[in-house]
Amino acid sequence: MSVYNELRLEQELCDAVIRVDNVAFPVHKIILCNCSPYFKALFTLWSNPDCQDFDIPNVSPDIMKLIIEFAYTGSVPVTQENIQKLFIAADKFDVQGIVQACCYFLEEQMSPQNCIGIWWFTYFYYTPELNRKAFLYMMNHFEQVASTSDEFLLLSIQELLKIIKNDQLNVRQEKTVFGAILRWVSLATEERREYIPLLLSSVRLALISPKFLTDGVRNNELVRASKECRPILIRKLAAMLDLQTKMLPDSTFYNTVDRPRLSPTIMLAVGGWSAGRPINSIEAYDVRADRWVNIPNSNETPRAYHGAVFLDGAVYCVGGFDNVEQFRCVQRFDLATHIWQEVTPMHARRCYVSVTVMDGYIYALGGYDGRLRLRTAERYRPSINQWTAIAPMHEQRSDAHCTNLHGKVYICGGFNGSECLSTAECYNPETNQWTLIASMDSGRSGLRVIAYADHVFAVGGFNGTLRLDTVEAYDPNTNTWRPVPSMLNSRSNFGIAVIDDCLFVLGGYNGSRTTLEVECYDFAASEWSYVSTMRISRSALSCCTVYGLPNLAEYSAPRHALQSSNREEDAIE
Missing domain, CATH: 3.30.710.10 (Potassium Channel Kv1.1; Chain A)
Known part of the structure; x- marks a missing residue:
């Protein structure tokens, strides 16, 4: 050219x-x-x-x-x-x-301030893929869009209804939707107050606390001034009571009154050890619905003590053990098609492997090859389907765990063949060097490590004598560890993830048996609480969070509209 x-x-x-x-x-x-x-x-x-x-x-x-x-x-x-x-x-x-x-x-x-404008623009100048992405961005960032965007105030009533009725609307609390409605109405109160009943019908009132329902909704000046709102509230409350008395299937939400919005992030529990053997089962946790969903799975390879990570729409299962051999193999599960495929195997067999994703690479660290506890480490680049060795760690580490923070990989604890380690180190890919950092307060093998809010959290594990419930957090700026409130249960070899500013731990081994119990730590409240248990008791599982899926509903608790009752309410909505 x-x-x-x-x-x-x-x-x-x-x-x-x-x-x-x-x-x-x-x-x-x-x-x-x-x-x-x-x-x-x-x-x-x-x-x-x-x-x-x-x-x-x-x-x-x-x-x-x-x-x-x-x-x-x-x-x-x-x-x-x-x-x-x-x-x-x-x-x-x-x-x-x-x-x-x-x-x-x-x-x-794209940002919360311009996504609506891009949505409008790409609808007029027909570019459906970008139009879809702009709409999904608006759904996923709704709290920021509704509170900061001037474009939000210029939505038509039809556009606003399309948004707030959508199951994919990402709001942690349904009262956010009601607040967004009030902000939209406030731009032209006299002209828009007539839409209050129609908009109120689209708020999922069963997900609002009774106190806010009374103080924030029913006693709101605009709601009280509308004659049409009173019967809507009565019907909604009646439907809520009706739902509480009916025995509906545990796995399905039938009515928009209590149907949770879809979470943009789903947690997967993959494989593990259950009933004395490795398994290949996958369960998905829908945090907004507090439900576990079994995911159909054609993979016949059971796997425990492996790593599972999410990258570019797929879950990669790395290494592990099938009760016969330690694996080099790596399998890729395409979440859109539900198809498994083998990719290039690692250079070394790695059971009890530590795995994380950073900057488009999958890192596999340490582990056990059937003879030795390993110091070696390697990383995988999906675009060329190739593993490359990186610098070895300072210590042999199997049954350790790792995460990444600010461009570095952190690995903590593990077992070196003779003792449970309290040491930790970090890897800088720019220099290809490992650096020892401050040691944890406890030796921990079978622990789990995760990054959140500029800290690395080390959770649970086995100290050589007992399973631990303790948690500690590392601050890279000060190179120090500090204690964090302990879990409700002691456990090792469990799953871990962060969703909606909460840390979830699931399954594991408590010293006498595997468990299906799940608990979460609310960082803001600094407290642990129980959530729904898994369907399968398992330890030695691996856990990852997935997001940005076009088929998100396939990994969420079913949401179905009620067909046989509440016809008048459905007509309004």
């Missing part, structure tokens, strides 16, 4: 001139035909074959210059200043390469 561009710049062999506001652009027809159906039709169908001069209206010379340069070079500079005019012109002239470049730019720049 550089040759053609040189000919254009030197005005050689050009067979057409594009004129925009008296600015002339000598071009080669064949080059413009190659990048735009519009120009192909202009040169072959809408004009005489001998025609060489073409006046193009309703576009600026600067934008036409960018379009022509793209036709010759395949690149275009998209900026905040030119994005709108460039997108409109590219859409008009059907230059899909520029349309795609503009879409990439808008996606990268």
Whole structure:
């Protein structure tokens, strides 16, 4: 293409001139035909074959210059200043390469303040994929959008209803939805107050605390002033009582009164040790519904003491043990298609392996190969399907655990063949070096480690004598550990994850048996509490959180609208 561009710049062999506001652009027809159906039709169908001069209206010379340069070079500079005019012109002239470049730019720049504008824009200038992404961004960041976006106040009533009725609306508390409605109404109270009953019908009142339902909703000035709101509240409350007295299936939500929103993040419990053997079962935890869901699984390979991580829409199961051999193999589970496939195996067999994801790489550290506790470490790059050795750790570590924070990998504890370790170290990929950090207060093997709020948390484990319920947090800025409130139960070899600013621990071994109990730590309240138990008692499992799935509902508790009753309520909604 550089040759053609040189000919254009030197005005050689050009067979057409594009004129925009008296600015002339000598071009080669064949080059413009190659990048735009519009120009192909202009040169072959809408004009005489001998025609060489073409006046193009309703576009600026600067934008036409960018379009022509793209036709010759395949690149275009998209900026905040030119994005709108460039997108409109590219859409008009059907230059899909520029349309795609503009879409990439808008996606990268998307924020709570502009996502609604992008949603509107890509609906008018039909780009369905970016329109879908803008809508999902709005759903996932609704709390920020509703509280900070000026565009939110300009939504139509139909658009607002479409948003707040959606199961994918990401709100931790349903009262946020009611607050968003009041903010929207406040822009033009007299004109919009008539919509209060319609909007109130879309709030999932059963998910609001009784106190807020009374003080915040029923006693709200706009709600009290509306005659239509009173019967809606009565019907909603009656439906709530009705639901409490009916014996509905535990796994299904039938009514919008109590149907939780879909969580954008799902926790998966993969494999493990149960009833004296490794298993291949996968369960998903829906945090908003507080329900566990069994995930259909065609993988026949049982696996325990492995690592499971989420990357680019797939779960990778790394290493482990099937009660016969220690694995080198790595399997990839595509969450969209539910298909398993083998990828390149590791260099070493690794049972009791520590696994994490950082900057697009999967790290596999230490473990046990059937003979030795390992110091070695390696990392996998999915784009080239290849494992590469990295610097070995300072200590042999099997049954340790790792996480990543601020561009470094942290590994803590483990077993070296003779003792449970309290030591910890971190890996810097820029220097390919491991550095010992302050030791934990307790030796911990079979612990779990996770990063949250600029700290590394080390949870539970086995100290050589007892299973532990203790928790401690490491601050990289001070290189110190501090105690954190202990779990409700002692456990080792369990699953761990953070969702909605809560730390979840699940399953494990308590010293006498495997457990299916799950508890969570609320960081804000500094306290532990129980949540729904898993369906299967298991230890030696691996846990990861998944997000951004197009088929999120397949990994969530079923939500079905009630068909046989509440017809009047359904008509309003």
